[in-house]
Amino acid sequence: MVAVAILAAGRGTRMKSDLPKVLHQLGSSTLVGRVLESCVSIQPSRIIVIVGYRGDLVQKSLLDNIDNDNIPTLEFVEQTEQLGTGHAIQQLLPYLKEFSEDLLVLNGDVPLLRPETLKQLINTHKENQNSATILTANLPNPKGYGRIFCDTSNIVTQIVEDRDCTAAQKKNYRVNAGVYCFKWPALAQILPQLKPNNDQQEYYLTDTVNFLNPVMAVDVNDYQEIVGINDRKHLATAYEILQMRVKDDWMAAGVTLIDPDSITIDDTVLLQRDVIIEPQTHIRGRSTIGAGSRIGPGSLIENSQIGKNTSVLYSVISDSVVADHTRIGPYAHLRGDSQVGSHCRIGNFVELKKATVADRSNAAHLSYLGDATLGEKVNVGAGTITANYDGVKKHHTKIGDRSKTGSNSVLVAPVTLGEDVTVAAGSVVTKDVEDDSLVIARSRQLVRKGWRLKQSEDNG
Incomplete structure (x- = not known):
């Protein structure tokens, strides 16, 4: 069995933010949330998150957003002072007294590790019965990363932090990814012996290599997986990498992206074959x-389900469902758990909020339908609105099958229109209307022939 420790105690001063670094968003998840999700496939027996700066926020974020039943109950350990990676793992000594298996150490600000990479690291560790196994990468520009020195069998002989490297050592491009697998009993004996003998006066976890044997390096196949986040530029770089992965995978699966560089797709999104994503779509x-x-x-x-053979043009859809063979837009807005049936049209400048529209119904122009239920084959005339708010509460409007509203109608909720009802243009409907009815709710037109506005002396 493997336990996991996630280092998430730092503030991240270079982010220039009051938010802990690990809680910054990368696509659909936080940095530390992504690290947590990468652990699922290795089925850890325990997951311990080491928190520090605003640890209550980190804890709440993780607990509120876990939606995977395969993740064990999270444990949180506080690191009151941030004195380095070695000091962080020292905080685990009281919590892992009886633990005798392997410990995987991950960084909460390294969010792009693939689950298969972690599996490879753990398998190599177990197969070779290593005391420690370190994930490494060969970077084209290793500045800022600690260097790993190995023999021909990938046995680690030395680890030197970037700031402590000599000019000759900096020519070695194999770097430490900050991801480790340890035999915990061996590591637990070494941790109390760590000393802050470096420029930063910190306790380095890498110093334990000097006391453990054997220690092996495992190179990651894609060095971009180990990108760490220290500032906003790093965050943007990580997002570019994530988007490239996602879009490459979907194009290989039969999705057309007209202009991939202008499109963003979260890795939580599911697309079926022959979907076409046009430019400037997210x-x-x-x-x-x-x-x-x-x-x-x-x-x-956003957080919506779109059916088959449906089009969405210049529109925004959030927290809603649209069925098959339906046309949305241009410039429509669906929100608040709206549901649109099949073969419908929700057209130009139409807004739906918490509305249900049954099959083959249309609202083609300039309408607001809030807190409303529309039956089948309903036609909503241009400018129709449901007046759903009385200043205190929201109220519901119901329109039966095959009913029609004329242009510029106002349905003042709560109100129900039966089936096969026609509302005359310009009507303000305040009372329920029974089936098979025509409702006219407007003042009679008056025409006074020969009438003209009297001119005042001042305006000639």
């Missing part, structure tokens, strides 16, 4: 897009 959260649908250009889909 798909976020737990969204799904059905086969053959065309999204964009210029659209935002």
